[in-house]
Amino acid sequence: xxxxxxxxxxxxxxxxxxxxxxxxxxxxxxxxxxxxxxxxxxxxxxxxxxxxxxxxxxxxxxxxxxxxxxxxxxxxxxxxxxxxxxxxxxxxxxxxxxxxxxxxxxxxxxxxxxxxxxxxxxxxxxxxxxxxxxxxxxxxxxxxxxxxxxxxxxxxxxxxxxxxxxxxxxxxxxxxxxxxxxxxxxxx
Amino acid sequence: xxxxxxxxxxxxxxxxxxxxxxxxxxxxxxxxxxxxxxxxxxxxxxxxxxxxxxxxxxxxxxxxxxxxxxxxxxxxxxxxxxxxxxxxxxxxxxxxxxxxxxxxxxxxxxxxxxxxxxxxxxxxxxxxxxxxxxxxxxxxxxxxxxxxxxxxxxxxxxxxxxxxxxxxxxxxxxxxxxxxxxxxxxxxxxxxxxxxxxxxxxxxxxxxxxxxxxxxxxxxxxxxxxxxxxxxxxxxxxxxxxxxxxxxxxxxxxxxxxxxxxxxxxxxxxxxxxxxxxxxxxxxxxxxxxxxxxxxxxxxxxxxxxxxxxxxxxxxxxxxxxxxxxxxxxxx
Numbered sequence: 001x002x003x004x005x006x007x008x009x010x011x012x013x014x015x016x017x018x019x020x021x022x023x024x025x026x027x028x029x030x031x032x033x034x035x036x037x038x039x040x041x042x043x044x045x046x047x048x049x050x051x052x053x054x055x056x057x058x059x060x061x062x063x064x065x066x067x068x069x070x071x072x073x074x075x076x077x078x079x080x081x082x083x084x085x086x087x088x089x090x091x092x093x094x095x096x097x098x099x100x101x102x103x104x105x106x107x108x109x110x111x112x113x114x115x116x117x118x119x120x121x122x123x124x125x126x127x128x129x130x131x132x133x134x135x136x137x138x139x140x141x142x143x144x145x146x147x148x149x150x151x152x153x154x155x156x157x158x159x160x161x162x163x164x165x166x167x168x169x170x171x172x173x174x175x176x177x178x179x180x181x182x183x184x185x186x187x188x
Numbered sequence: 189x190x191x192x193x194x195x196x197x198x199x200x201x202x203x204x205x206x207x208x209x210x211x212x213x214x215x216x217x218x219x220x221x222x223x224x225x226x227x228x229x230x231x232x233x234x235x236x237x238x239x240x241x242x243x244x245x246x247x248x249x250x251x252x253x254x255x256x257x258x259x260x261x262x263x264x265x266x267x268x269x270x271x272x273x274x275x276x277x278x279x280x281x282x283x284x285x286x287x288x289x290x291x292x293x294x295x296x297x298x299x300x301x302x303x304x305x306x307x308x309x310x311x312x313x314x315x316x317x318x319x320x321x322x323x324x325x326x327x328x329x330x331x332x333x334x335x336x337x338x339x340x341x342x343x344x345x346x347x348x349x350x351x352x353x354x355x356x357x358x359x360x361x362x363x364x365x366x367x368x369x370x371x372x373x374x375x376x377x378x379x380x381x382x383x384x385x386x387x388x389x390x391x392x393x394x395x396x397x398x399x400x401x402x403x404x405x406x407x408x409x410x411x412x413x414x415x416x417x418x419x420x421x422x423x424x425x426x427x428x429x430x431x432x433x434x435x436x437x438x439x440x441x442x443x444x445x446x447x448x449x450x451x452x453x454x455x456x457x458x459x460x461x462x463x464x465x466x467x468x469x470x471x472x473x474x475x476x477x478x479x480x481x482x483x484x485x486x487x488x489x490x491x492x493x494x495x496x497x498x499x500x501x502x503x504x505x506x507x508x509x510x511x512x513x514x515x516x517x518x519x520x
Contacts, residue, residue: 030253037248038245038247038248039240039243041246041247042246043243053450054248055248055251058248058252059255059256063256067260076230076231076234077230077233081233081237081238081240082237084240088205090269092212093212096207097209097269126238128234128235129238132235132238150205150206151239156205157208158208175197175201175204179197179201180190180193180196182200182235183190183196183200186235
């Protein structure tokens with residue numbers, strides 16, 4: 001139900017739930033939603049920074065998850081990376097669509113707030129995450145920040161250029177080299 | 189090894205989110221048409237998607253699940269935000285979340301956990317007033333106000349959804365075909381004012397003009413009543429005030445509520461004169477106009493200060509189509 005507490009589900013549980021959702025099991029959708037809503041909302045809210053937009057994106061994202069559950073391939077993605085990708089894509093579409101006119105205000109505004117750091121327990125880390133972080137750790141400090149800022153805040157090259165006080169073409173070059181380096185480092 | 193670095197980087201940047209609008213559209217077309225490229229994107233989604241673990245979860249409002257289910261049940265399509273949605277009449281911004289700072293630094297692998305800081309976001313909305321000072325102090329009173337606004341917006345959407353089933357219970361709805369606006373209200377007016385139940389009536393006047401539609405917004409016989417005439421051809425809207433008491437310092441504002449939009453769109457204030465003509469519908473397509481719910485709220489003089497309804501919602505109503513628009517000849 002709507003107010004159900006988030007369960008702690010393993011990736012294998014989520015795979016099963018998605019398979020059940022694909023067969024039209026609404027109760028499975030409820031459980032899937034309960035288990036993942038806060039993570040996806042955190043992801044899209046961070047990019048959109050407006051709850052009204054985030055609410056809308058959540059609806060669209062979960063509708064898509066519901067309707068394309070049959071297309072989920074557990075050999076190619078984990079349930080949560082698949083769902084996060086759907087939600088992020090939607091959020092990025094919305095933020096690009098609305099953001100063209102107001103690019104300039106965002107980077108400055110983003111510096112006014114500070115995060116409450118939340119330590120991440122070691123056991124929460126997947127092997128894949130560890131490897132990715134190791135590869136990110138190989139990047140130069142500034143480029144690592146660039147990649148992470150782009151991922152978490154959904155910033156465009158132009159916004160990153162402003163933030164890093166560097167030409168857009170430089171950002172483009174940095175991104176290209178960093179992403180290719182990550183790709184080489186991960187090897188798969 | 190990397191076979192095509194250009195495509196690899198394009199796929200990665202798409203997933204990372206650094207591409208602009210035009211490039212995103214282009215990449216989405218490539219994903220749809222090129223399965224090799226689609227696989228590159230999927231692989232990057234898997235690689236970078238691991239970073240979600242560092243995002244602090246934020247509990248969404250409970251109403252979202254109801255909305256998802258309602259939209260799923262109704263077969264509501266998921267619109268492509270990159271190509272659709274007409275320009276907003278008034279950009280509503282009921283809530284603004286304080287911007288997040290950049291994600292915390294990640295130490296090099298050797299010295300990594302357990303000190304990784306998670307990027308987090310403050311879920312509470314910030315006060316709306318525009319001149320946001322660089323160091324925003326949280327003003328709880330303003331925050332509460334904004335939360336209230338956002339709640340209101342959600343309530344409005346709830347209203348829009350429920351209306352398909354409930355509209356007839358609250359308002360009289362009259363659908364008229366081929367009526368000249370200036371002729372329309374008179375034959376209908378007595379019935380509308382007298383009867384509290386739904387009125388569905390078809391009036392045909394010989395005319396080569398395409399169909400026009402009318403919605404009557406009235407709660408009961410003693411409350412204010414408005415007749416809305418839509419000319420879908422010219423996309424104009426005429427509001428006739430049948431009966432509405434003027435309240436000092438207040439104004440009636442007309443809204444279009446559609447699940448295509450995130451919040452109600454203002455169609456302008458209803459003037460003091462008997463007829464108010466509005467060209468605002470030019471921004472909306474016929475499907476939206478036909479499917480929308482129309483609502484009147486009581487707002488401060490000059491209209492809603494926020495671009496979204498703030499006052500009590502007096503009426504809501506939908507257009508009902510009882511005759512096919514292609515109907516050619518009047519009945520005998």
